[in-house]
Each structure stands twice: as C-alpha cells, then as structure tokens.
Amino acid sequence: MPYSPSHYDTLALPTTATSRDIRHAYRRQALALHPDRTGQATDASFRAVQEAYAVLSDPVLRREYDQGGKGEGVSASLTVSPSILSQLTSLALLLLVILTYQFAHLLPHLTLLLLAINARWQCRSPALPLTLLLLTCMRGWTFAVVWCACLWATPHAMVWCFWGVAYAALFNHYNAVSTLVALTWSVEHTRLGQSLINLSPLVLLLKLIKYVAF
Known part of the structure; x- marks a missing residue:
C-alpha cells in the first residue's frame, strides 16, 4: 500500500503546531510549490x-x-439524509401555501396602507388610500355613512371615491377594487391615470346623461 503523507507532513509541521505556524508553513510551501513560480512542481503537490x-x-x-x-x-x-431534506422542503412549501391562503385577505389592506405612507413621504395627500382602507372594513349602512363623511371631508378626492365605490358595487369585491383604485391614484398625474379616470363608471354615466339630455 503506497504511503500517504498526512496533512502535517505535507506542511512539514508537528501535530502540536499552532494556527500561526500553520499559516506561515502554508505560505512557505505555496511559494515553493506554486507552478507559476518554479515551473517544476506538479499540480498535485x-x-x-x-x-x-x-x-x-x-x-x-x-x-x-x-x-x-x-x-x-x-x-x-450533522449530515442530513436526502429523504429527510426532501420531506422538510415539502413541509415548508405546504406551510407557505397555507399561510398565503390564510392571510391573502390582508394583502389589499397592507397595500393601501403602504400607498398612504408613500403618499405622505412624497408630500401628497394620503386621503384616498386611507379612505379606501377604512371602507374595505365596512358594509351596509355603516359603509354608506362613512363614505359620505369621507366625501365631505375630502372633496378633492370625490371622483376617485365615486370611482372606487361604483366598481365595488358592481363586483361586490371591496378589497381588490380598493387596491386597484389606490394603485391607479398613485399614477394620477400620468397618461395612464387619466385614461383610467375617463373609463370610470361615474364619468361614463355623466357622459351618457349629457349626450342624452343635450
């Protein structure tokens, strides 16, 4: 059986060598055996x-x-077998799906809150996302009363509030609609925002009344 030198023999060190001795020995051996330096040492060495x-x-x-x-x-x-690792991965994915399903209804509320914070940072009024965030938690007469109060308090956002409530009434899906309205509001100064305003049910209804009456 061929002799296989130990790591200590390779670095020419005793078994009691310190970390400093090991570091110095490595530098010395690396300089001596580096192929680019001597041209004689093999890659194996x-x-x-x-x-x-x-x-x-x-x-x-x-x-x-x-x-x-x-x-x-x-x-x-400390080695984990592949089968156990695969089972742990599957369990983690299952927990992720369950948590996503359980808390998916909170995503629109979180989006509205982040939009309100972003508006405040940009020195813009956060009235619309906060209003929609409040309205998404209410139904029935409470919804109507709070909606009217918000319209009275923030007349500059009236078109947007009408736009969001109209879609909410049509699709009966307050959370997703409110998020869509707030996202559109965040780009209200762009061409896309103005186009979405013109497509809102309130604007279309007013255009139809104006066309029929006049």
Whole structure:
C-alpha cells in the first residue's frame, strides 16, 4: 500500500503546531510549490498543500482529522439524509401555501396602507388610500355613512371615491377594487391615470346623461 503523507507532513509541521505556524508553513510551501513560480512542481503537490491548509486551519475540521477522520466536510452526525431534506422542503412549501391562503385577505389592506405612507413621504395627500382602507372594513349602512363623511371631508378626492365605490358595487369585491383604485391614484398625474379616470363608471354615466339630455 503506497504511503500517504498526512496533512502535517505535507506542511512539514508537528501535530502540536499552532494556527500561526500553520499559516506561515502554508505560505512557505505555496511559494515553493506554486507552478507559476518554479515551473517544476506538479499540480498535485500544490493541491495537497491547499487541502492540508484548508483542513488544519479550520479548528473543527482539524479536530476531526486529529481524531482519525478525514476532515473533508461536515461530520456524519450533522449530515442530513436526502429523504429527510426532501420531506422538510415539502413541509415548508405546504406551510407557505397555507399561510398565503390564510392571510391573502390582508394583502389589499397592507397595500393601501403602504400607498398612504408613500403618499405622505412624497408630500401628497394620503386621503384616498386611507379612505379606501377604512371602507374595505365596512358594509351596509355603516359603509354608506362613512363614505359620505369621507366625501365631505375630502372633496378633492370625490371622483376617485365615486370611482372606487361604483366598481365595488358592481363586483361586490371591496378589497381588490380598493387596491386597484389606490394603485391607479398613485399614477394620477400620468397618461395612464387619466385614461383610467375617463373609463370610470361615474364619468361614463355623466357622459351618457349629457349626450342624452343635450
């Protein structure tokens, strides 16, 4: 059986070498055996020096190596089998799907709140997203009373409030509609925002009344 030198022999060190000794020995051996420097050393010799330093410079791997192991990776006691890892991954994905389904109804509210905060940072009025956030939590007469109060308090956002409530009444889906309205409001100064305003039910209804009456 061919003799295989130990990592200590490769670096010409005793088994009691300190971390500083290991570092100095590696630098010395790397300079001496680097193929680009001498042109005589083989790649195998240089790789052996690198492997020896990688093991001996790591306290955990060195301790494992001194105890009779190879010190080439994580110890067997810490190794996770592929089957267990696959089961843990499947469980994590299942929990992610369940949590997403359970809390999906909160996403529109969170979006409206973030839009209100963003509006305040940009020195714009957060009236519309806050109004829609309040309205998404209400139904029936409470919804109507709060809606009228918001319209009276923020007349500059009246068109937007009518636009959102009209769509909410048509589709009976307050959360998604309110989010859509607030997102459109966030680009109200763009051509897209103006186009969406012109397509709102309130504007279309007013145009129809004007066309029929006049």
